[in-house]
Amino acid sequence: MDFLERLGRISNRYYNMGLEKAQSRDLWGASYCLKQSLRFNKNNINSRNLLGLVYSEAGEVAQALRQWVISDNLQPEGNDARRLLETARRKSGRLEALSQTLRKYNQALEYVHSGSEDLAVLQLIRVVEDNPKYVKAQLLLATLLILGKDYSKAQKHLRQILRYDRQNPVAISYLNQMRPIEPIGGKEMESGKDALGNVILSHRKMLDDDVILPSSYRENTGWQSVVNIIIGLILGAAAIYFLVMPANTRLVNQAHNQEMLDFYEKLNDKNIEAARLGGEASRLQELYDEISLTLQDLEERQGYMQKQYQTLASILDAYTKDDMRSAVLLYTDWDPSVIPDETSKTIADRIHGDMLSTGYQVLADMAASARQQGNLERAAQYYEDSLAIKPDNPQAIFDLAKVTKQQGQEEEANRLFGRVIMEFPNTDLARQAKEERGY
Amino acid sequence: MIDFEEELEKFKPSLEVEDIEDALVGSDLTDMGDIWMDMMRAMGKQV
Numbered sequence: 001m002d003f004l005e006r007l008g009r010i011s012n013r014y015y016n017m018g019l020e021k022a023q024s025r026d027l028w029g030a031s032y033c034l035k036q037s038l039r040f041n042k043n044n045i046n047s048r049n050l051l052g053l054v055y056s057e058a059g060e061v062a063q064a065l066r067q068w069v070i071s072d073n074l075q076p077e078g079n080d081a082r083r084l085l086e087t088a089r090r091k092s093g094r095l096e097a098l099s100q101t102l103r104k105y106n107q108a109l110e111y112v113h114s115g116s117e118d119l120a121v122l123q124l125i126r127v128v129e130d131n132p133k134y135v136k137a138q139l140l141l142a143t144l145l146i147l148g149k150d151y152s153k154a155q156k157h158l159r160q161i162l163r164y165d166r167q168n169p170v171a172i173s174y175l176n177q178m179r180p181i182e183p184i185g186g187k188e189m190e191s192g193k194d195a196l197g198n199v200i201l202s203h204r205k206m207l208d209d210d211v212i213l214p215s216s217y218r219e220n221t222g223w224q225s226v227v228n229i230i231i232g233l234i235l236g237a238a239a240i241y242f243l244v245m246p247a248n249t250r251l252v253n254q255a256h257n258q259e260m261l262d263f264y265e266k267l268n269d270k271n272i273e274a275a276r277l278g279g280e281a282s283r284l285q286e287l288y289d290e291i292s293l294t295l296q297d298l299e300e301r302q303g304y305m306q307k308q309y310q311t312l313a314s315i316l317d318a319y320t321k322d323d324m325r326s327a328v329l330l331y332t333d334w335d336p337s338v339i340p341d342e343t344s345k346t347i348a349d350r351i352h353g354d355m356l357s358t359g360y361q362v363l364a365d366m367a368a369s370a371r372q373q374g375n376l377e378r379a380a381q382y383y384e385d386s387l388a389i390k391p392d393n394p395q396a397i398f399d400l401a402k403v404t405k406q407q408g409q410e411e412e413a414n415r416l417f418g419r420v421i422m423e424f425p426n427t428d429l430a431r432q433a434k435e436e437r438g439y
Numbered sequence: 440m441i442d443f444e445e446e447l448e449k450f451k452p453s454l455e456v457e458d459i460e461d462a463l464v465g466s467d468l469t470d471m472g473d474i475w476m477d478m479m480r481a482m483g484k485q486v
Contacts, residue, residue, distance in 0.1 A: 042470040
């Protein structure tokens with residue numbers, strides 16, 4: 001399959017997932033899938049338009065407009081984006097109101113960063129009153145309320161979020177983490193009167209001298225008489241039917257029994273067919289599950305391969321900028337073995353060669369620098385990365401041993417000193433290693 | 440247990456309508472296809 005065609009199919013797959021999630025009101029999930037879709041194919045107009053719609057629904061109207069403008073520019077003809085933009089322009093009043101909420105949200109965020117959380121709460125309350133679907137604002141408000149220990153209000157806003165974004169992971173996580181709201185104890189039910197004028201008291205308010213008055217007898221009203229007459233007619237009719245027409249009943253039952261027999265025979269046949277189809281359905285379900293797992297596995301591998309291509313591009317970019325430091329750091333996290341095409345493999349071999357000749361030393365120098373700054377953990381990591389490229393570097397092994405010793409890991413340090421002694425005997429480093437070990 | 444102070448740090452400003460133009464100019468629309476084609480061009484191959 002052509003590589004670009006494959007990318008297009010993956011993009012469509014993500015689009016379908018995003019659409020499904022949007023339809024079930026999982027805005028967060030939909031947004032994630034649609035962004036993934038666009039990473040594989042930026043020209044997927046359906047994904048872009050739907051992403052705009054999801055943004056719009058979540059209150060991020062500016063992001064929505066941005067996506068639709070890009071979409072319209074990528075494909076001016078036969079594109080829903082233009083219609084959506086026109087709709088937004090026509091409803092300029094509402095657009096302005098929503099723009100205000102964005103400004104107020106950003107202002108509230110500034111309040112938070114400057115320590116004025118109470119002002120931020122007031123601001124955000126106004127924002128979510130204007131637009132309760134603005135998920136980010138609801139979330140920030142809930143967070144601030146939780147910090148202020150106003151859990152019941154926080155829960156109210158978190159539940160509001162889940163009304164519009166049913167699987168929002170942050171809201172769900174917050175709700176799960178919060179302690180249960182304390183029951184509003186001691187609140188008494190109010191007394192009242194029912195339609196008959198009798199006093200109704202809740203048992204909370206019952207005192208010793210309170211009495212529950214029974215309903216008092218009242219004369220039948222007009223509608224009750226009508227009901228009584230109807231009941232009488234029904235009973236009369238039923239008596240006539242059962243006393244006067246027994247033969248008729250017998251005939252009806254016989255016909256009914258035959259009908260039931262025919263019905264059960266047909267039902268039995270259908271059950272047999274259903275059992276057969278059920279087996280078929282199970283087999284198809286197993287096949288579907290297997291294919292889903294395979295597809296999932298393919299997508300994961302595709303995603304992993306895509307990441308390696310991206311890393312390769314970044315490494316090449318670092319080389320063009322003469323930034324060896326970035327290049328080696330990217331290289332340590334790179335897995336070129338999954339890249340299939342020969343051209344990229346050739347490039348990978350050249351990069352590996354360069355790392356073997358100079359890259360490992362760049363890492364060792366970075367490790368030494370980190371060690372000087374007192375960052376032992378980072379220094380150890382860089383030494384290990386350097387040794388991963390060029391394992392037979394006695395200086396790096398020795399320096400790593402020293403760092404490990406400084407970190408208090410005596411056993412590991414001695415093991416590394418041992419390596420220097422055994423693998424590089426008769427060297428100055430071996431002598432120093434012996435001294436470190438106390439020989 | 441959630442560290443809410445840490446959670447607060449994750450909130451970033453929303454894009455405002457007035458800033459859409461700048462955001463559009465600065466948009467990076469690079470996708471996987473672009474990266475692949477750049478690499479092929481760098482190697483002198485015709486796509």
